[in-house]
Amino acid sequence: MALTVIGTVALDTVETPFGKLTEGLGGSATHFSAAASFFSPIGLVAVIGEDFPEKYLDFFRSRPINLEGLAKIPGRSFRWTGRYDHDMNVAHTLETQLNVLLQFNPEVPASQKKNKFVFLGNIDPKLQSKVIDQVEGKPFIAADTMNFWIDGSRPDLLEMLKRVDMLVINEGEARALAGESNLLKASRTIRNMGPKHLVIKRGEYGALAFYEDQIFNAPALPLEDIQDPTGAGDSFAGGMMGYLAKINSTSFQDIKKAIIYGSVMASFMVEKFSLDRLRRLNDAEINDRFLRFSELTHFER
Amino acid sequence: MALTVIGTVALDTVETPFGKLTEGLGGSATHFSAAASFFSPIGLVAVIGEDFPEKYLDFFRSRPINLEGLAKIPGRSFRWTGRYDHDMNVAHTLETQLNVLLQFNPEVPASQKKNKFVFLGNIDPKLQSKVIDQVEGKPFIAADTMNFWIDGSRPDLLEMLKRVDMLVINEGEARALAGESNLLKASRTIRNMGPKHLVIKRGEYGALAFYEDQIFNAPALPLEDIQDPTGAGDSFAGGMMGYLAKINSTSFQDIKKAIIYGSVMASFMVEKFSLDRLRRLNDAEINDRFLRFSELTHFER
Numbered sequence: 009m010a011l012t013v014i015g016t017v018a019l020d021t022v023e024t025p026f027g028k029l030t031e032g033l034g035g036s037a038t039h040f041s042a043a044a045s046f047f048s049p050i051g052l053v054a055v056i057g058e059d060f061p062e063k064y065l066d067f068f069r070s071r072p073i074n075l076e077g078l079a080k081i082p083g084r085s086f087r088w089t090g091r092y093d094h095d096m097n098v099a100h101t102l103e104t105q106l107n108v109l110l111q112f113n114p115e116v117p118a119s120q121k122k123n124k125f126v127f128l129g130n131i132d133p134k135l136q137s138k139v140i141d142q143v144e145g146k147p148f149i150a151a152d153t154m155n156f157w158i159d160g161s162r163p164d165l166l167e168m169l170k171r172v173d174m175l176v177i178n179e180g181e182a183r184a185l186a187g188e189s190n191l192l193k194a195s196r197t198i199r200n201m202g203p204k205h206l207v208i209k210r211g212e213y214g215a216l217a218f219y220e221d222q223i224f225n226a227p228a229l230p231l232e233d234i235q236d237p238t239g240a241g242d243s244f245a246g247g248m249m250g251y252l253a254k255i256n257s258t259s260f261q262d263i264k265k266a267i268i269y270g271s272v273m274a275s276f277m278v279e280k281f282s283l284d285r286l287r288r289l290n291d292a293e294i295n296d297r298f299l300r301f302s303e304l305t306h307f308e309r
Numbered sequence: 310m311a312l313t314v315i316g317t318v319a320l321d322t323v324e325t326p327f328g329k330l331t332e333g334l335g336g337s338a339t340h341f342s343a344a345a346s347f348f349s350p351i352g353l354v355a356v357i358g359e360d361f362p363e364k365y366l367d368f369f370r371s372r373p374i375n376l377e378g379l380a381k382i383p384g385r386s387f388r389w390t391g392r393y394d395h396d397m398n399v400a401h402t403l404e405t406q407l408n409v410l411l412q413f414n415p416e417v418p419a420s421q422k423k424n425k426f427v428f429l430g431n432i433d434p435k436l437q438s439k440v441i442d443q444v445e446g447k448p449f450i451a452a453d454t455m456n457f458w459i460d461g462s463r464p465d466l467l468e469m470l471k472r473v474d475m476l477v478i479n480e481g482e483a484r485a486l487a488g489e490s491n492l493l494k495a496s497r498t499i500r501n502m503g504p505k506h507l508v509i510k511r512g513e514y515g516a517l518a519f520y521e522d523q524i525f526n527a528p529a530l531p532l533e534d535i536q537d538p539t540g541a542g543d544s545f546a547g548g549m550m551g552y553l554a555k556i557n558s559t560s561f562q563d564i565k566k567a568i569i570y571g572s573v574m575a576s577f578m579v580e581k582f583s584l585d586r587l588r589r590l591n592d593a594e595i596n597d598r599f600l601r602f603s604e605l606t607h608f609e610r
Binding site: 094095189190191192193195210213214216222223224225226227228230231232261264265267268298299302303304305306307308309 | 395396490491492493494496511514515517523524525526527528529531532533562565566568569599600603604605606607608609610
């Protein structure tokens, strides 16, 4: 089954204690698509400017990523500049140039409207809702968001949430959205807003998934060398949704496995700058690491 | 098999958003013994003053806890006063009255010298070493410590660490002891100091165990009502060591299960103030919660 994603395609300038990347390929939809493409074909809905480097488009073309929904419009591409210090959990944004993102009006191409899985990357909830308006059939829709929209566009966000099956956010965002510090109570409040499924990302502590009265705790793999955490959350979501699209299931049992595949993809993503680790990743490595996650948490009953 | 513990027995005054306890039964060896006593007999080595309430001694007597090593000496008992705000992960110490702890000279009674398992609770590493001097045979020795000793008594701490099999500390302490922020690297540095096993407590994120080239990630159970986090770490260690003593094993496979039993005991401990939840806890509840931990992390390979 195929998967549609809406989000940002960006030029990232990132500095970490381990190096610097200047105008590398980045953006939420980029990291998502790259990770998901190991499992499923993707329809990418995003916007770029006239200055977007052809070599980055070649990367998308080298993967099963459909670019009909990638609009190229007059102006400069979206740019993000950030820095990570020794605490690699915290991104310090130095500059955001929205550029063409200000004119973004997502259009899902006809070939991608019937995809059974849809991911609404972190973007204005009004635009997320516009995508929901365009998709056909009854796809499984997951969404991401951030504090900027939770604080500044709450009514739009709540409208959007009524229409999605799953929300994927980090711990602080979950607390802010619910107005509740206890995660168990927050998870109920959020699921009452619409999404039956809630996945909470906890960075180096893994992830929690809530569905009905069930909870799943996914570990993170302790990693020796993290070069660039940018895109960890998006590649997590990409691996998860890509796997669900591949097996065409949304059972909680399969969502658990999908979360582990998402964790696997995030663990690779952070090992190198930009998408460099994913460029030379293969299925055997993905499956090996899936087994390492399994060993990490296994104990005899 | 029986288990010896050295640590503090205290009168705790604790305030949390959910209530206040005045001069309740507390201390690292108290929480440890209470949790461990559900699995194994314990020999408690600690000190109290003349003012120590008889009813608290009756609690110890109601459990399989041998009190020959609990010295009662002239003076007032050790007292700790603390407060937790909404972030229940952070204890704010308001007052510490060492009192009789200043004269503490631990003596392991003859009946407890041959116990096969020993836990050195968080206390001056010189005293921890004195206990190692007194035990006989080749027991499995685990130790706790804290930043106060890591920063202020490093040479004594390093002497003690050479002689123990396992160190049980929290994440920040592990980073401080190793002088290294990456936990994987820190775990190797610490294990080169002596202990073959390292268990890192991560509060609401669970625990990590390191042994040779293996890692185990234990989850924490998301809890709805945490009334008083005091003693969570000590009851974790107590459940873990109590289970190991019960089954008389130190294989990594069994240490993983023991860590889950430790997590189970910590999850009960925090539900009420002081030891109140443990006073009415039974084995069926412990086993039920063990299964909940298992469900929390299980996924199909």
